[in-house]
Amino acid sequence: MAALGTIRKRGVTLIVIIGLGLFAFIAEEMFRSCEATSNEKRQQVGEVLGQKISVQEFQALLDEYQEVIKMTQGRDNLTEDELNQIKDQVWNTFVNNTILEKEAAKVGLTVTDEELQNILKTGTNPLLMQSPFVNQQTGRFDVSSLTKFLADYKKMNASQNPQMAEQYQKIYDYWKFIEKTLRQQTLAMKYQSLLSHSLLSNPVSAKMAFEGQNTENNIQLASVAYSSINDNKVKVEESDLKAKYEKQKEMYKQYVESRDIKYVDFQVLPSKADRAALMKTMTDASQKLQQGADVAEVVQKAQSQLAYTGLFVTRKAFPFDIAQKIDSMAVGQTTAPFETTMDNSLNVVKLIAKAQLPDSVEYRQIQVGGATEEAARKTADSVYNALRAGADFETIAKKYGQEGKTQWLTSSMYEKSQTVDADTKAYLTALNTMGVNELKNIAFTQGNVVLQVVNRKAMVEKYDVAVVKHTIDFSKATYSDAYNKFSQFVSENQTLEGLEKNASKFGFKVQERKDLFNSEHNVAGIRATREAMKWIFDAEAGNVSPLYECGNNDHLLVVAMTKVHPVGYRSLEDVKENIKAEVIRDKKFEMIQQQLAGVNSVNAAKGKGAQVSAVNQITFSAPVFVQATGASEPALSGAVAATKAGQFSKNMVKGNGGAYLFQVVSKTQRAGVKFDAKATEAQLQQMALQAASRFMNELYLKAKVVDNRYLFF
Helix, strand or coil, X not given: CHHHHHHHHXXXXXXXXXXXXXXXXXXXXXXXXXXXXHHHHHCEEEEECCEXXXXXHHHXXXXXXXXXXHHHHCCXXXXXXXXXXXXXXXXXXXXXXXXXXXXXXXXCCCCCHHHHHHHHHHCCCHHHHHCCCECCCCCCEXXXXXXXXXXXXXXXXXXXXXXXXXXXXXXXXXXXXXXXXXXXXXXXXXXXXXXXXXXXXXXXXXXXXXXXXXEEEEEEEEEEEHHHCCHXXXXXXXXXXXXXXXXXXXXXXXCCCEXXXXXXXXXXXXXXXXXXXXXXXXXXXXXXXXXXXXXXXXXXXXXXXXCCCCCCECXXXXXXXXXXXXXXXXXXXXXCCEEECCCCEEEEEEEEEEEEEEEEEEEEEEEECCCCHHHHHHHHHHHHHHHHCCCCHHHHHHHCCCCCCCEEEEHHHCCCCCCCCHHHHHHHHHHHHCCCXXXXXXXXXXXXXXXXXXXXXXXXXXXXXXXXXXXXXXXXXXXXXXXXXXXXXXXXXCCHHHHHHHCHHHCXXXXXXXXXXXXXXXXXXXXXXXXXXXXXXXXXXXXXXXXXXXXXXXXXXXXXXXEEECCEECCCCCCHHHHHHHHXXXXXXXXXXXXXXXXXXXXXXXXXXXXXXXXXXXXXXXXXXXXXXXXXXXXXXXXXXXCCCCCECCCCEEXXXXXXXXXXXXXXXXXXXXXXXXXXXXXXXXXXXXXXXXXXXXXXXXXXXXXXXXXXX
């Protein structure tokens, strides 16, 4: 009881303590929850219809697509522009498929396994022709080859043959990509088919369309160009601008945020001293090559971008400027240093030798090893002698666990290599210089190879050329001086006003970019500006960025945020110039109406200052171009089509380039054209289908797409 009394006496204190404890617990959980949500958000590349995609998921899609490129094009490296195109394509595919799948689900559209199997059995889909399962004899997709591969893939034991397992895995992954894409394409086709069958035409609309396309109108046209009235004579009030803005406000709706910036970009270029130093290096290299110095050593010491291999290669192995140069050179000649502006380089070329050699060689070989180098040589000699005596090549090869089958070597397979060791050089030289059916026993570091050339094709000119190519680049000192100057400029001007006021004093120029979107891959066309993009879309108007080193490590950049255009309607201030131009056009039209008031004929209009001309073959379906005003005028085409032959226009036509009155002289049907109701209905249906094909844009606008790729890629 005493304890109970003590508790009661301290009840309020205990309640406060317990309350604080509970609050701390709840706050801690809330903090953890908020932190987790924040971390999750920081890892989100984007969102479509509430479906989020993380950076890991998007990267997996990118990796998948890049592997497809490697499989189909045989390329390992992609340029930055190509990678950016892939990122855009992968993103657009993700967005479109997410939208389409949800829309299709609403109406019960799916792609069943049975449908997919029917596509495979038919084998006509273009995607299938890009798969490894095309029968080389028939040129058609072979579903049985696919079935066999999938069965072999399941049986593949990676531990027994890791290299084969890796190859199988690549082909399997590529096939899964094709299968996924087939499902997505088929679903899109079914959805579009559903739309197309909801679009119908009828004989009445077909008849009207036919007449609109084939009834030609000849008119006398009276026109007054807006440009004939000086803009200074038009008074525009703020109320006029506001009224026009409200009337066509929907035209200025923005679905994605954009930002306006001003920036200073300075590209560091080589100084005169840099160019002079490089020219000295190139001149020294040219002189040494002329004097007969060791070619490989000269090329290496000059730090050439193209290594010297000593192999005979075709023109295709060289950059365009070098290939052009060697065409006009004599054997033994060395050029003086010459500049190529296309790749900003200085070059020296020595043509050491040239010869007629095969572009393709068919050969076979037997590799011979042994316990010792001497044993290998001895065995190779016996193999070589047996073959020279007439022994069967494949039979001998099988004794050494090899097939001895023929294979082809083409110039393109080796001639762009930057490094070639002595053994490889000897091997390739032998293949290129051996005659048909000739045998050769070549000793290598790791053993011998007995070679036989069985065929030579496409004899071409090949060259042994030494090339010293060096980019005309700036030195560290030049870059340091430029960086210090730019850094001083940025540190002394931390406001937009300061940047604009003092840029010219430092030799810089402030440039402007309006409506920059976060879906763009760089700032102002400068590569490697992702950090600047992240700053721009996190900054507020008036902020000035830090200094960014970007481009190919040759650009210095500072950015000032000037305006944020959020999702929604653009303000009147943003579109004032466009609005003003339209208001001026409206007022000029009113002035022309007053000028031609009471006119009831073309001649009367001419008497009041209008230009008169004959305009022929006007149809409703095509806008007429008026020479007098220099504008295309669809409104005039519509008004003419609605006016009977011989009549004068009831109302003045407000066009894009001027105001018009007209007299319809005649209406004629195009000769040799007959009305075909079914054909015209089919044409109208096709036109409607083309219009409906833009459905994805409408769905996109409603999908609440969030694109944060600029934060990661």
